[in-house]
Amino acid sequence: MNILENINTEKRNPRSLNLDSMSIAEAVSLMIDEEYGVIEALKEQHRNITEVILATSYSLRNGGRIIYIGAGTSGRLGILDAVECPPTFSVDYNTIVGLIAGGEKAFIQAQEGAEDAANFGKEDLQSINLTAKDIVIGIAASGRTPYVIGALEYANSIGATTVAISCTKQAKISKYAKYSIEAVPGPEVLTGSTRLKAGTTQKLILNMISTLSMVSVGKVYQNLMVDVKPTNQKLIERSKNIICEVTGVDYTTAEKFYLKANKSVKVAIVMILNNCDYEKALAILKNNNNFIKS
Structure with a gap:
């Protein structure tokens, strides 16, 4: 059984079939043009993104946390967003948490096979003492990562709010979440390399989630970061x-x-x-x- 057969992120991009024979200038132009698909994908998901931010804001106002969880690029993007929040908004490092398959070492070095174990997702959430007040945001460009599915299943079982972010339609992880964002920017210039447009799409979604959630709890006045932590x-x-x-x-x-x-x-x-x-x-x-x- 071909588990990747109908996944948008695995499709070939007809515009880049000759990538290996393009000049550098041609390839740069192509990659710039392809990024426009990211913005269109986000616009199409405006309503879903809004619903998720309302949910994350509610969680923060009621003593909960935002937990990002993913594998590979998706996990790294969650960590990247989470670690920027303490200096920007003076929240502690337990308010917005990033978890990655394979643990912290996977941030700088790929941990092969870690994403294929659903029980690891559950165990990682248990290790941070997940509660029903928290909101768990599973991130998987392909929409099928077992590690993320295991995390969402566990979060649901204890009553935590769940969100699935993917870059393919009818994503498997969407079935395990109360809210879903399926932002599809189109096939990658390098087939299947979801660190490209899919990664950009996910990063922009996380930017909106963290920033606007912080606005909702008074961390911003007008457009100024009035709770900035003066660490440098x-x-x-x-x-x-x-x-x-x-x-x-x-x-x-x-x-x-x-x-x-x-x-x-x-x-x-x-x-x-x-x-x-x-x-x-x-x-x-x-x-x-x-x-x-x-």
Whole structure:
């Protein structure tokens, strides 16, 4: 039985049949043109993406976590998105979690066969003490990865919300999830190499999920990352500039309040806008569910 026969990601791209004989310039033009299929695939899935973000936002607001789980490129993309959230939004590393078949070592070196064991997906979720409050997002470009299916089955069994993200229609993993996103950007220039358009598609979906989920819990004011964690010089300067931008104070004043606020951009802004001290600003934010109110 050919298990890949009807999977979109395994189809040949008629535009790249002569890839091996194209000039570099021709191949670059082709690969650029092929990326337009990514945006069209995302537009077609607008409603499904929106539903997923509403679900992830609900989970975060109610004490749950977002758990990405996948194999190969799909797993690496989940980890990539997850690890960027703590510095950007000052959440802890347990709020958005990325899991990959084969464990952390698989991020930099392929662990052959790890994706074929459904029980590994279940075990990885058990290792992080998955609860019914969490939302598990299974990512598999081909839509059939056993590791992801095993994870979704386990998540369903304990009452966690489940999501399937794939790049093929009628994906097998969609049958195991409450919500599904089947964004199909078309056959790859290099047949079956889903690190290309499929990977780009998945990355953009994860960008939207994490960013807009953080907006929903007050981590963003206007379009500014007011909960940024100042872990390096660039982010320290960005923090002060955000304070200036929101409040209209000069750089020196922003720096003074930044320090008074224990290096919290959000607290500094509330202190300035409400002409109050640190403790009062914390109380105001708590009363507003950690949102800055204009």
